[in-house]
Amino acid sequence: MPDTIPIAAVSDLTVRYGAKTVLDQFSLEIPEGCVGLLGPNGAGKTTLIKTLLGFVTPQAGRAQVMGLDVATQGKSIRQKIGLMPEQDCHIPGMNAVTFVAYAGEMAGMPPEQAIRRAHEVLEWCSLGEARYRNVETYSTGMRQRVKLAQALVHGPKLLFLDEPTNGLDPAGRDEMLELVRDVSHGKGLSVVVCSHLLPDIEKTCDTVVVMRRGEVVRQGPIATLKQTGGVQFDVELRLFSDGFVGAMQERGASLVSQLGSSCRFALPETEPAPHRLIFEAAVASAAQVRGFRPAERSLEDVFLEAVSG
Numbered sequence: 507m508p509d510t511i512p513i514a515a516v517s518d519l520t521v522r523y524g525a526k527t528v529l530d531q532f533s534l535e536i537p538e539g540c541v542g543l544l545g546p547n548g549a550g551k552t553t554l555i556k557t558l559l560g561f562v563t564p565q566a567g568r569a570q571v572m573g574l575d576v577a578t579q580g581k582s583i584r585q586k587i588g589l590m591p592e593q594d595c596h597i598p599g600m601n602a603v604t605f606v607a608y609a610g611e612m613a614g615m616p617p618e619q620a621i622r623r624a625h626e627v628l629e630w631c632s633l634g635e636a637r638y639r640n641v642e643t644y645s646t647g648m649r650q651r652v653k654l655a656q657a658l659v660h661g662p663k664l665l666f667l668d669e670p671t672n673g674l675d676p677a678g679r680d681e682m683l684e685l686v687r688d689v690s691h692g693k694g695l696s697v698v699v700c701s702h703l704l705p706d707i708e709k710t711c712d713t714v715v716v717m718r719r720g721e722v723v724r725q726g727p728i729a730t731l732k733q734t735g736g737v738q739f740d741v742e743l744r745l746f747s748d749g750f751v752g753a754m755q756e757r758g759a760s761l762v763s764q765l766g767s768s769c770r771f772a773l774p775e776t777e778p779a780p781h782r783l784i785f786e787a788a789v790a791s792a793a794q795v796r797g798f799r800p801a802e803r804s805l806e807d808v809f810l811e812a813v814s815g
Protein backbone atom coordinates (compact mmCIF):
# COMPACT_ATOMS: atom_id res chain seq x y z
CA MET A 507 0.00 0.00 0.00
CA PRO A 508 1.28 3.53 -0.72
CA ASP A 509 2.63 5.36 2.35
CA THR A 510 1.44 8.85 1.30
CA ILE A 511 -2.09 10.25 1.56
CA PRO A 512 -4.15 9.06 -1.42
CA ILE A 513 -5.26 11.79 -3.81
CA ALA A 514 -7.93 9.40 -5.13
CA ALA A 515 -9.29 6.13 -3.80
CA VAL A 516 -11.73 3.58 -5.12
CA SER A 517 -13.04 0.51 -3.37
CA ASP A 518 -14.96 -2.46 -4.71
CA LEU A 519 -15.76 -0.56 -7.88
CA THR A 520 -17.67 -2.38 -10.60
CA VAL A 521 -18.16 -0.73 -14.00
CA ARG A 522 -19.96 -2.40 -16.90
CA TYR A 523 -20.72 -1.28 -20.40
CA GLY A 524 -23.83 -3.33 -21.18
CA ALA A 525 -22.90 -6.95 -20.58
CA LYS A 526 -19.16 -6.21 -20.56
CA THR A 527 -17.58 -5.86 -17.12
CA VAL A 528 -14.52 -3.60 -17.33
CA LEU A 529 -13.77 -3.05 -13.63
CA ASP A 530 -14.83 -5.86 -11.31
CA GLN A 531 -14.76 -5.04 -7.56
CA PHE A 532 -11.72 -2.91 -8.27
CA SER A 533 -9.87 -1.20 -5.39
CA LEU A 534 -6.99 1.26 -5.65
CA GLU A 535 -5.43 4.18 -3.79
CA ILE A 536 -3.61 6.70 -5.99
CA PRO A 537 -0.88 8.45 -3.97
CA GLU A 538 0.00 12.13 -4.22
CA GLY A 539 2.84 13.03 -6.59
CA CYS A 540 3.28 12.01 -10.19
CA VAL A 541 1.75 8.61 -10.89
CA GLY A 542 1.93 6.63 -14.12
CA LEU A 543 -1.15 4.59 -15.01
CA LEU A 544 -0.03 1.75 -17.26
CA GLY A 545 -1.71 -1.20 -18.88
CA PRO A 546 -2.29 -2.85 -22.22
CA ASN A 547 -5.07 -1.61 -24.51
CA GLY A 548 -8.45 -2.33 -22.96
CA ALA A 549 -7.11 -2.71 -19.40
CA GLY A 550 -9.64 -0.17 -18.14
CA LYS A 551 -7.44 2.91 -17.57
CA THR A 552 -9.69 5.39 -19.38
CA THR A 553 -12.76 3.86 -17.75
CA LEU A 554 -11.15 4.37 -14.33
CA ILE A 555 -10.37 8.03 -15.10
CA LYS A 556 -13.87 8.62 -16.49
CA THR A 557 -15.33 7.09 -13.33
CA LEU A 558 -13.16 9.28 -11.11
CA LEU A 559 -14.39 12.33 -13.02
CA GLY A 560 -18.01 11.26 -12.69
CA PHE A 561 -18.51 10.72 -16.44
CA VAL A 562 -19.21 7.01 -16.00
CA THR A 563 -21.54 5.77 -13.28
CA PRO A 564 -20.35 2.60 -11.56
CA GLN A 565 -22.75 -0.25 -10.91
CA ALA A 566 -21.23 -0.83 -7.46
CA GLY A 567 -18.52 0.42 -5.14
CA ARG A 568 -17.24 3.83 -4.01
CA ALA A 569 -14.81 6.34 -5.41
CA GLN A 570 -13.34 9.50 -3.90
CA VAL A 571 -11.14 12.20 -5.41
CA MET A 572 -9.42 14.63 -3.02
CA GLY A 573 -11.83 13.47 -0.32
CA LEU A 574 -14.91 14.23 -2.49
CA ASP A 575 -17.42 11.54 -3.32
CA VAL A 576 -17.65 10.83 -7.05
CA ALA A 577 -21.32 9.79 -6.80
CA THR A 578 -22.55 13.06 -5.26
CA GLN A 579 -19.80 15.67 -5.77
CA GLY A 580 -18.80 15.13 -9.40
CA LYS A 581 -19.13 18.84 -10.27
CA SER A 582 -16.87 19.95 -7.40
CA ILE A 583 -14.33 17.31 -8.42
CA ARG A 584 -14.31 18.51 -12.03
CA GLN A 585 -13.71 22.09 -10.85
CA LYS A 586 -10.67 20.98 -8.84
CA ILE A 587 -9.04 18.74 -11.41
CA GLY A 588 -7.57 19.32 -14.85
CA LEU A 589 -8.01 16.85 -17.71
CA MET A 590 -5.81 16.68 -20.79
CA PRO A 591 -7.73 14.17 -22.92
CA GLU A 592 -6.12 11.97 -25.55
CA GLN A 593 -8.15 13.42 -28.43
CA ASP A 594 -8.16 17.06 -29.59
CA CYS A 595 -10.57 19.20 -27.59
CA HIS A 596 -10.34 22.72 -29.06
CA ILE A 597 -13.34 24.63 -30.35
CA PRO A 598 -13.26 25.31 -34.12
CA GLY A 599 -12.78 28.98 -35.05
CA MET A 600 -11.56 29.99 -31.59
CA ASN A 601 -8.10 31.32 -30.92
CA ALA A 602 -6.01 29.81 -28.14
CA VAL A 603 -6.42 32.54 -25.56
CA THR A 604 -10.21 32.66 -25.99
CA PHE A 605 -10.43 28.88 -25.83
CA VAL A 606 -8.27 28.55 -22.71
CA ALA A 607 -10.12 31.40 -20.98
CA TYR A 608 -13.42 29.70 -21.89
CA ALA A 609 -12.14 26.48 -20.29
CA GLY A 610 -11.36 28.53 -17.16
CA GLU A 611 -14.88 29.97 -17.09
CA MET A 612 -16.35 26.48 -17.53
CA ALA A 613 -14.41 25.51 -14.40
CA GLY A 614 -16.04 28.38 -12.50
CA MET A 615 -13.56 31.26 -12.87
CA PRO A 616 -14.83 34.85 -13.28
CA PRO A 617 -14.23 36.00 -16.93
CA GLU A 618 -11.53 38.61 -16.12
CA GLN A 619 -9.55 36.18 -14.00
CA ALA A 620 -9.95 33.46 -16.63
CA ILE A 621 -8.52 35.64 -19.40
CA ARG A 622 -5.61 36.78 -17.23
CA ARG A 623 -4.76 33.20 -16.30
CA ALA A 624 -5.15 32.08 -19.95
CA HIS A 625 -2.42 34.51 -21.00
CA GLU A 626 -0.13 33.34 -18.17
CA VAL A 627 -0.60 29.66 -18.75
CA LEU A 628 -0.20 29.92 -22.54
CA GLU A 629 3.04 31.82 -21.98
CA TRP A 630 4.20 29.06 -19.63
CA CYS A 631 3.35 26.45 -22.30
CA SER A 632 5.53 28.39 -24.82
CA LEU A 633 2.47 29.51 -26.81
CA GLY A 634 2.68 33.20 -25.90
CA GLU A 635 3.40 34.40 -29.43
CA ALA A 636 0.82 32.12 -31.04
CA ARG A 637 -1.96 32.80 -28.53
CA TYR A 638 -4.15 34.83 -30.95
CA ARG A 639 -4.00 32.21 -33.70
CA ASN A 640 -6.84 29.77 -34.29
CA VAL A 641 -5.95 26.42 -32.75
CA GLU A 642 -6.73 24.69 -36.10
CA THR A 643 -3.60 26.31 -37.53
CA TYR A 644 -1.42 24.81 -34.77
CA SER A 645 1.08 21.99 -35.25
CA THR A 646 0.51 18.74 -33.33
CA GLY A 647 3.00 19.82 -30.66
CA MET A 648 1.22 23.17 -30.19
CA ARG A 649 -2.17 21.44 -29.97
CA GLN A 650 -0.86 19.16 -27.25
CA ARG A 651 0.43 22.20 -25.34
CA VAL A 652 -2.86 24.09 -25.68
CA LYS A 653 -4.61 21.00 -24.25
CA LEU A 654 -2.24 21.18 -21.29
CA ALA A 655 -2.94 24.91 -20.93
CA GLN A 656 -6.74 24.40 -20.82
CA ALA A 657 -6.25 21.70 -18.18
CA LEU A 658 -4.17 24.05 -15.99
CA VAL A 659 -5.94 27.38 -16.41
CA HIS A 660 -8.12 27.15 -13.27
CA GLY A 661 -5.26 26.09 -10.99
CA PRO A 662 -6.27 22.46 -10.34
CA LYS A 663 -4.77 20.41 -7.55
CA LEU A 664 -4.86 17.21 -9.59
CA LEU A 665 -4.16 16.73 -13.27
CA PHE A 666 -5.06 13.75 -15.47
CA LEU A 667 -2.97 13.48 -18.63
CA ASP A 668 -4.06 10.92 -21.21
CA GLU A 669 -1.21 10.09 -23.63
CA PRO A 670 0.34 13.60 -23.38
CA THR A 671 3.10 12.92 -25.93
CA ASN A 672 0.85 11.33 -28.58
CA GLY A 673 2.04 12.14 -32.10
CA LEU A 674 4.96 14.32 -30.98
CA ASP A 675 8.42 14.33 -32.55
CA PRO A 676 11.42 13.82 -30.21
CA ALA A 677 11.89 17.55 -29.56
CA GLY A 678 8.17 18.13 -28.93
CA ARG A 679 8.08 15.08 -26.70
CA ASP A 680 11.01 16.34 -24.59
CA GLU A 681 9.35 19.73 -24.29
CA MET A 682 6.05 18.19 -23.15
CA LEU A 683 7.77 15.89 -20.65
CA GLU A 684 9.64 18.85 -19.21
CA LEU A 685 6.35 20.72 -18.73
CA VAL A 686 4.78 17.67 -17.06
CA ARG A 687 7.76 17.29 -14.77
CA ASP A 688 7.70 20.96 -13.88
CA VAL A 689 3.97 20.83 -13.10
CA SER A 690 4.32 17.79 -10.87
CA HIS A 691 7.66 18.46 -9.23
CA GLY A 692 8.02 22.26 -9.39
CA LYS A 693 4.44 23.37 -8.84
CA GLY A 694 3.30 20.77 -6.34
CA LEU A 695 0.34 19.39 -8.31
CA SER A 696 -0.51 15.73 -8.23
CA VAL A 697 -0.50 14.27 -11.73
CA VAL A 698 -1.78 10.99 -13.14
CA VAL A 699 -0.19 10.18 -16.51
CA CYS A 700 -1.65 7.50 -18.80
CA SER A 701 0.90 6.49 -21.42
CA HIS A 702 2.04 3.49 -23.39
CA LEU A 703 5.53 4.98 -23.57
CA LEU A 704 7.45 3.62 -20.61
CA PRO A 705 10.45 5.97 -21.06
CA ASP A 706 8.00 8.90 -20.75
CA ILE A 707 6.65 7.44 -17.52
CA GLU A 708 10.19 6.97 -16.18
CA LYS A 709 11.09 10.57 -17.00
CA THR A 710 8.07 12.08 -15.28
CA CYS A 711 6.60 9.76 -12.65
CA ASP A 712 7.67 8.63 -9.18
CA THR A 713 5.22 5.76 -8.85
CA VAL A 714 3.27 3.53 -11.21
CA VAL A 715 0.06 1.55 -11.16
CA VAL A 716 -0.06 -1.30 -13.69
CA MET A 717 -3.54 -2.51 -14.70
CA ARG A 718 -4.49 -5.61 -16.62
CA ARG A 719 -8.04 -6.66 -17.51
CA GLY A 720 -9.56 -4.39 -14.88
CA GLU A 721 -7.18 -5.40 -12.08
CA VAL A 722 -4.18 -3.76 -10.43
CA VAL A 723 -1.28 -6.15 -11.03
CA ARG A 724 1.61 -3.95 -9.77
CA GLN A 725 1.84 -0.75 -7.81
CA GLY A 726 4.61 1.19 -6.14
CA PRO A 727 7.56 3.57 -6.49
CA ILE A 728 9.38 2.97 -9.79
CA ALA A 729 12.75 2.75 -8.02
CA THR A 730 11.44 0.00 -5.73
CA LEU A 731 9.75 -1.98 -8.51
CA LYS A 732 12.98 -1.95 -10.53
CA GLN A 733 15.03 -3.44 -7.73
CA THR A 734 15.95 -7.10 -7.99
CA GLY A 735 15.84 -7.49 -4.23
CA GLY A 736 19.59 -7.04 -3.86
CA VAL A 737 20.03 -10.64 -4.99
CA GLN A 738 21.43 -9.66 -8.37
CA PHE A 739 24.55 -7.56 -8.82
CA ASP A 740 26.14 -5.96 -11.87
CA VAL A 741 29.93 -6.30 -11.80
CA GLU A 742 32.11 -4.25 -14.16
CA LEU A 743 35.48 -5.92 -14.84
CA ARG A 744 38.50 -4.33 -16.54
CA LEU A 745 38.55 -7.39 -18.85
CA PHE A 746 36.05 -10.22 -18.98
CA SER A 747 37.48 -13.21 -17.13
CA ASP A 748 36.26 -16.84 -17.17
CA GLY A 749 38.30 -17.27 -13.99
CA PHE A 750 36.28 -14.61 -12.20
CA VAL A 751 32.98 -16.18 -13.31
CA GLY A 752 34.26 -19.55 -12.08
CA ALA A 753 35.31 -18.06 -8.75
CA MET A 754 31.87 -16.47 -8.34
CA GLN A 755 30.18 -19.78 -9.20
CA GLU A 756 32.34 -21.60 -6.62
CA ARG A 757 30.90 -19.17 -4.07
CA GLY A 758 27.31 -20.00 -5.00
CA ALA A 759 26.65 -17.19 -7.53
CA SER A 760 25.42 -17.78 -11.06
CA LEU A 761 26.02 -15.71 -14.19
CA VAL A 762 22.73 -14.18 -15.37
CA SER A 763 24.03 -12.19 -18.35
CA GLN A 764 27.22 -10.79 -19.79
CA LEU A 765 27.84 -7.88 -22.11
CA GLY A 766 31.54 -7.25 -22.81
CA SER A 767 33.23 -6.83 -19.46
CA SER A 768 29.91 -6.26 -17.61
CA CYS A 769 28.48 -9.30 -15.86
CA ARG A 770 25.22 -9.73 -13.96
CA PHE A 771 25.31 -12.34 -11.19
CA ALA A 772 22.55 -13.83 -9.08
CA LEU A 773 23.90 -14.26 -5.57
CA PRO A 774 22.63 -16.73 -3.01
CA GLU A 775 19.60 -15.14 -1.32
CA THR A 776 21.14 -15.72 2.08
CA GLU A 777 24.45 -14.05 1.17
CA PRO A 778 25.06 -11.55 4.01
CA ALA A 779 27.93 -9.61 2.38
CA PRO A 780 27.77 -9.52 -1.46
CA HIS A 781 30.70 -7.06 -1.67
CA ARG A 782 32.98 -9.43 0.25
CA LEU A 783 32.01 -12.34 -2.00
CA ILE A 784 32.84 -10.26 -5.12
CA PHE A 785 36.20 -9.12 -3.67
CA GLU A 786 37.09 -12.69 -2.70
CA ALA A 787 36.30 -13.93 -6.22
CA ALA A 788 38.39 -11.09 -7.69
CA VAL A 789 41.38 -11.96 -5.49
CA ALA A 790 41.04 -15.70 -6.23
CA SER A 791 40.92 -15.15 -10.01
CA ALA A 792 43.27 -12.12 -10.18
CA ALA A 793 40.51 -10.23 -12.03
CA GLN A 794 40.28 -6.45 -11.78
CA VAL A 795 36.86 -5.26 -10.63
CA ARG A 796 36.11 -1.68 -11.66
CA GLY A 797 32.82 -1.43 -9.81
CA PHE A 798 29.63 -3.20 -8.83
CA ARG A 799 26.11 -2.32 -7.74
CA PRO A 800 22.76 -3.99 -7.12
CA ALA A 801 21.21 -4.80 -10.51
CA GLU A 802 18.11 -2.97 -11.69
CA ARG A 803 15.44 -4.21 -14.03
CA SER A 804 14.06 -1.84 -16.64
CA LEU A 805 10.53 -0.51 -16.21
CA GLU A 806 9.72 -2.47 -19.35
CA ASP A 807 10.78 -5.71 -17.58
CA VAL A 808 8.56 -4.79 -14.63
CA PHE A 809 5.65 -3.99 -16.95
CA LEU A 810 5.98 -7.13 -19.08
CA GLU A 811 6.27 -9.34 -16.03
CA ALA A 812 3.17 -7.71 -14.50
CA VAL A 813 0.94 -7.95 -17.56
CA SER A 814 2.01 -11.42 -18.66
CA GLY A 815 1.33 -13.08 -15.29
Ligand SMILES: Nc1ncnc2c1ncn2[C@@H]1O[C@H](COP(=O)(O)OP(=O)(O)OP(=O)(O)O)[C@@H](O)[C@H]1O
Nearest residue numbers: 523524526528545546547548549550551552553554
Ligand atom coordinates in the same frame (compact mmCIF):
# COMPACT_ATOMS: atom_id res chain seq x y z
N1 LIG B 1 -18.49 3.22 -24.13
C1 LIG B 1 -18.12 1.94 -24.19
N2 LIG B 1 -19.00 0.97 -24.51
C2 LIG B 1 -18.64 -0.33 -24.56
N3 LIG B 1 -17.41 -0.78 -24.27
C3 LIG B 1 -16.50 0.13 -23.95
C4 LIG B 1 -16.79 1.53 -23.89
N4 LIG B 1 -15.66 2.20 -23.52
C5 LIG B 1 -14.71 1.25 -23.36
N5 LIG B 1 -15.21 0.02 -23.62
C6 LIG B 1 -14.47 -1.24 -23.53
O1 LIG B 1 -13.98 -1.36 -22.19
C7 LIG B 1 -12.69 -1.93 -22.17
C8 LIG B 1 -11.75 -1.00 -21.42
O2 LIG B 1 -11.60 0.19 -22.18
P1 LIG B 1 -10.72 1.43 -21.69
O3 LIG B 1 -10.83 2.47 -22.76
O4 LIG B 1 -11.13 1.81 -20.31
O5 LIG B 1 -9.27 0.76 -21.66
P2 LIG B 1 -7.84 1.46 -21.70
O6 LIG B 1 -7.00 0.71 -20.72
O7 LIG B 1 -7.98 2.93 -21.48
O8 LIG B 1 -7.39 1.15 -23.17
P3 LIG B 1 -6.48 2.04 -24.19
O9 LIG B 1 -5.10 1.92 -23.69
O10 LIG B 1 -6.67 1.33 -25.49
O11 LIG B 1 -7.03 3.45 -24.19
C9 LIG B 1 -12.31 -2.17 -23.61
O12 LIG B 1 -12.55 -3.52 -23.93
C10 LIG B 1 -13.23 -1.27 -24.40
O13 LIG B 1 -13.52 -1.79 -25.66
